[in-house]
Amino acid sequence: MTDRIVVLGAGYAGLGAAKRAARRLRGAGARVTLVNAADRFVERIRLHQLAAGQRLPDLPLAGLLDGTGIELVVARVTGIDPGSRTVRLDAPPYELSYDVLVYALGSAAELDSVPGVREHAYTLATADEAVRLGARLAGAGEVTVIGGGLTGIEAATEFAFTRPGLRVSLVSGGLIGKGLSARARRHLHRAFRRMGIAVRERTPVAKIGPNGLLLADGDELPAETVVWAAGFRVPGLAAAAGLATDRHGRMLVDRSLRSVSHPEVFGIGDAAAADRSGRATRMACQTGLPMGICAGDAVADLLGGREPRRARFRYVWQNISLGRHDGVTQFTRPDDSPLDAVLTGRTSAAFKERIARGTVWAMRHPGPYRP
Ligand SMILES: Cc1cc2nc3c(=O)[nH]c(=O)nc-3n(C[C@H](O)[C@H](O)[C@H](O)COP(=O)(O)OP(=O)(O)OC[C@H]3O[C@@H](n4cnc5c(N)ncnc54)[C@H](O)[C@@H]3O)c2cc1C
CATH class of the missing domain: 3.50.50.60 (FAD/NAD(P)-binding domain)
Structure with a gap:
């Protein structure tokens, strides 16, 4: 029987998870469907550049999914029913059934x-x-x-x-x-x-x-x-569906990124909160991207009959651009608390630019990427 994996949201977390799971499950009879409100991948970490009047590359999802076998559905998710294992959409096919759901709807x-x-x-x-x-x-x-x-x-x-x-x-x-x-x-x-x-x-x-x-x-x-x-808030769909969430509506997940209330559902990126040394994970591409890769691996483990592996990633730095020629790279402990070490100026700006380009590279090639 074909396993149906439905991934909601094609941001840094969801796109990475879908591609990683599809790659790991190639030939295993699994079907991966990725649902996103738009047909483009949005580099959210560059949106201040877009607002400032700079041009950003156009990244159609169809191109990023080429050759993966992933089915793309462009629609808004309007509801999740964990009882019948279905999600409702505002456009065709209006409803999708899943065996495993990955919830990666980001934030607003x-x-x-x-x-x-x-x-x-x-x-x-x-x-x-x-x-x-x-x-x-x-x-x-x-x-x-x-x-x-x-x-x-x-x-x-x-x-x-x-x-x-x-x-x-x-x-x-x-x-x-x-x-x-x-x-x-x-x-x-x-x-x-x-x-x-x-x-x-x-x-x-x-x-x-x-x-x-x-x-x-x-x-x-x-x-x-x-x-x-x-401030950012997350969609209310997880809470409305009765999945366990924190007081902000972020889905509560365990160390394998599975919902603590519904183990057939994985939660990643801004829309989920994993415990990191007593603190919820930071809403960041820096969190969502490795979470996506880890979730893709864990989904493949689950469907392969193995115990889903624990997500392993840690914080190393926070990168802040200050225009195009200056920046601050704040080095951190694994729990995200700051060290005294910082990189500034053009070196930091160039480093941040490399990281930003690296995220798109990882979206294209989530196979070799290791969190
Ligand atoms: C201006 C700006 C600068 C930032 N800079 C940095 C930075 O330098 N470093 C860093 O680490 N983080 C940065 N962030 C934060 C980072 O962008 C987010 O943490 C990251 O995008 C989260 O990834 P995600 O995959 O969880 O969600 P998203 O990237 O938000 O992706 C979610 C996807 O789900 C889709 N979606 C949402 N609701 C629905 C629905 N109902 N139906 C269908 N699809 C839906 C959205 O269209 C989107 O494609 C920045 C954010 C902003 C706004």
Whole structure:
């Protein structure tokens, strides 16, 4: 009997998992189906570049799947029924049955943590959002980025680098780059000063209005274009289906990346939370890509009648671009906590660029890639 593997989401995690499983199960009578809302692979780690006006390579999924035997279904997943082992789609074939499901639906911008985000802010969690923001920035004189995490830092510096006439501000509720070492943060602030980026740390935003920000301390900050980069949320499909999730809706998975409530379901990437030394895995391509490869191997183990192997990957660094010619590479312990070692400047920028290209290479060749 043919084993049916259905992978939901063709991002870094899902595409890697589908290709790895198909490769490992070639000739074993398994059918791999990959479902994705669009027919393109989106390099999410470059979306700030797209919003800044740079061109990104076009990566049709059909090309990336060529020769793999994987069936691509372009549709939105609207529901999962673990009882009947089916998923519902908004386009043909409308329903798919599975023996093993891989849940890799990624994340989207969190729009509800502060009033006014939906109405007055731009986001850059998807390619469409980045294109819309890019169109706005093309005619803008000012942009205020909210969010002191890696996405906010990369966005503000990319905009300042690509559009030198643009006034750029970066507002953060806490410290900017708070998980980084003091050395790395000092470098960030040197880069902000050099690029003329106005920085406000420890400044929580209470509301976004048509003309700017209302801060938690009651002050107002005028802003022409606001970019909300202060949080991501995951799809609610896992929780709605009764799969075990954490309070954010991320699927809880064991060390083999299987759902702790439904072992025939694997969860990977942003949409899943694996325990890493007491902390949930970081939402990052750096996490999703190795998770995908590990899940592909574990699915092949399961269908081959073996105990699915444990996912083995560890954090080594965090790479942050500061425009195209500067960056910070923060070396980390395996649990992702920062060491004092950092790489900065052009060397870091070149390193990050190699890593970004390497992710697409790994999407093309998930066979030889080892997390
Ligand atoms: C601007 C920006 C910069 C970033 N920079 C970095 C970085 O430098 N390093 C790093 O490690 N991480 C970075 N990240 C985070 C990284 O992009 C994500 O963690 C990563 O994309 C997660 O991979 P994933 O496969 O889980 O999800 P995704 O890449 O989001 O893929 C999920 C896929 O599922 C599809 N999908 C979602 N819902 C449905 C549905 N209902 N039906 C069908 N398909 C659906 C989506 O269309 C998408 O193709 C950045 C993110 C952003 C936004």
